[in-house]
Amino acid sequence: MEQLSIGEVARRTGLRTSAIRYYEDAGVLPPPPRVNGRRRYGPEAVRTIGVLRFAQQAGFTLDEVRTLFHGFGAETPLHERWEALAQAKLRDLDALIARAHGMRRAIEAGLGCGCVRVEDCVLPDHDHAGDGDPYPVRYAGSPPARPRASSRSRSRPATSRSKPRSEGS
Amino acid sequence: MEQLSIGEVARRTGLRTSAIRYYEDAGVLPPPPRVNGRRRYGPEAVRTIGVLRFAQQAGFTLDEVRTLFHGFGAETPLHERWEALAQAKLRDLDALIARAHGMRRAIEAGLGCGCVRVEDCVLPDHDHAGDGDPYPVRYAGSPPARPRASSRSRSRPATSRSKPRSEGS
DNA sequence: GTACATCTTCAAGTCGACTCGAAGTCAAGG
């Protein structure tokens, strides 16, 4: 029976070992058996991680992937699990697409404005309060020159917020 | 001469005071004169912040907004500044849109798969290393004011990761 | 026996755009 080290799984999936450990910590991947303290994966792990990455690339968060993998009865077929999660995701995606088209228009409007000074520009002709951003979607387009690391320890801090604001009345 | 407190500017722009101070700290907004240590804004500040928010909503980062505002000769018209920044941004946007459509297709593919177990799924039929994610696109919704849900992001080292991934050697 | 590759855990750093809290200042009102 083929047993893979974490390094081998990393090689086959194109991930770093740290990512695989992170998935385990995050409860997305089940902890594999250990031999002398080292993780030993069966060959299906590669496939599982493939589905995980696929789901991520489709826009699911790790939280959602965890639900996808472990949030259903064991007998629930994969496509039913997808179905249960896909609706909201498709709506988000359509909103994103609409918003991206809006950004395009905005940029082109900016090209068309003839203003010389920033202060003169009438582009944002809303001067009234309370109209928060329509949808504050942000996207990082320009590939960061160095997509350096990022990290955080596991666990669920999940501090709830919604503090009353004191400062402007 | 109308002088506005930071609270008043916040009210008129719909931002929190902390955001306005942050913009100043970040070098996007110029520090206004102080009276008794307190910031006093002229009325044009509201418009300036309007343009800033508009640019952000069009997909520019604060870094880019800073360039837009202060990265050119003072006599360069606003639309020329836009022009200088817009090309790459439009390309990013088109990539984002294409990627979003790809995600849609992926989700629908997931709906169509008949797999019962995650391990069986053939969806991600790439089992080889090195094919990193196409482009690291991040889109997120997370309102500054309200604790709205649904935020997500994606990002990882580029396909040709210049990192000597080695964990040991 | 000793180098070296690979593994282990755990803590802390990263990125962007902020927000929040603490502690202090200041003017007006009762």
Place this chain on the structure above:
DNA sequence: CCTTGACTTCGAGTCGACTTGAAGATGTAC
């Protein structure tokens, strides 16, 4: 005088998905 409210600065926290590094253990080759 005391409170209230708006302001000040500074530092730390938030979110997600990781990476990086330290310090130590183990496996394999020479």
